Amino acid sequence: MTQTPRSGPYICGIDAALDVVSGKWKGLILWELDEHGVRRFAELWRGLPGVSEKMLTQHLREMEADGLVHRRVHAEVPPRVEYSLTAHGRTLNAALAPLGAWGVARIRRERSELVEHSDAAALPRP
C-alpha cells in the first residue's frame, strides 16, 4: 500500500496526536479554518503563503481521512469546494491552544535573547 497507514498502535496519546498534526502546513490549516469557519480551496491557499497546491490538497485529504475537516462540494461550474472543521477538529484545536500559547511565549523568549545579544554588540550606550 502507498496509502499513509497512520503509523499503527501508539505508545501514548502525544504520539497519536502528533501523528495527525505533523505535516508542514497542518497546524496552519487548522488555524485558518478555526479563524474563518468555512473557506474555499483558493481562499485557504491565499491564506497560507508558500504552500503548493499539491501539498494543500494532500494535507486536506489526510485531515479529512482523519476526521478533522469536512469537505463540501457544490455541483457548480466553476467548481466550488468548501472546507470547515468537524467537531473532532475543533476539539483538536482546543487541545492545541495551550501548545500555541507555549509557542508564542517561546518566540518572545527567543526574541528577547536576540535583543540582549544586539545590546551587547551594537548598543554600547542608550
Place this chain on the structure above:
Amino acid sequence: MTQTPRSGPYICGIDAALDVVSGKWKGLILWELDEHGVRRFAELWRGLPGVSEKMLTQHLREMEADGLVHRRVHAEVPPRVEYSLTAHGRTLNAALAPLGAWGVARIRRERSELVEHSDAAALPRP
C-alpha cells in the same frame, strides 16, 4: 550551514511549538523524562523500543539546543551522562498534556469504531 536552522520566523505559536516536538521520538523522550525525572542515555534507550542510538543522540542534542533538556556529563569511566528536563521543557510538557488527552480519546474512538465494524459483521443485533 548544515545546522538545523529552526525554520525561521513563525506564523503562529502552534508552528513554533510543533517545530520543537516534531521528530519521530521527541514526544516519547519528553514523556520518559517527565516520568522518571533523570535518566541516563542507556536507560532512555531501553525505554524507547525501536529507536536507534543515532536518532536518540540526535534528538537529545536538538532538544538540548532548544533548551528543553539538560545534559549532565560525569567525568568517569565508563562514561555517565544524565538527561533531565529543564524548566522550559517541563512547561512544554504541561502544554502538551491536553493534546495527549486528545490523543488518548482519539485512540479510544478508533478502537470503538473497529469494534462497531466487527459488530456489524458478527453481531447483527443486541
Place this chain on the structure above:
DNA sequence: TGGGGTACTCACCAATTCGTAAGTATGAGG
C-alpha cells in the same frame, strides 16, 4: 473560436529524515 476561472491530478525531482552497521576513547577486570 478563444480565453478565463476553479479545483484539482500527475510525473518528476530535491531535500530532509530515519535506519544500519561499524568505529572511537577510556580505564577496570581477568
Place this chain on the structure above:
DNA sequence: CCTCATACTTACGAATTGGTGAGTACCCCA
C-alpha cells in the same frame, strides 16, 4: 594483552516528505 562497558560518531543508503510545472474538465463570456 584482551575484553567489556558506556556514550557516542560516522558513512552510507533507503524511505519519506515537499516543491515545480504541466495538464484536465467544465461552462461562461466576448
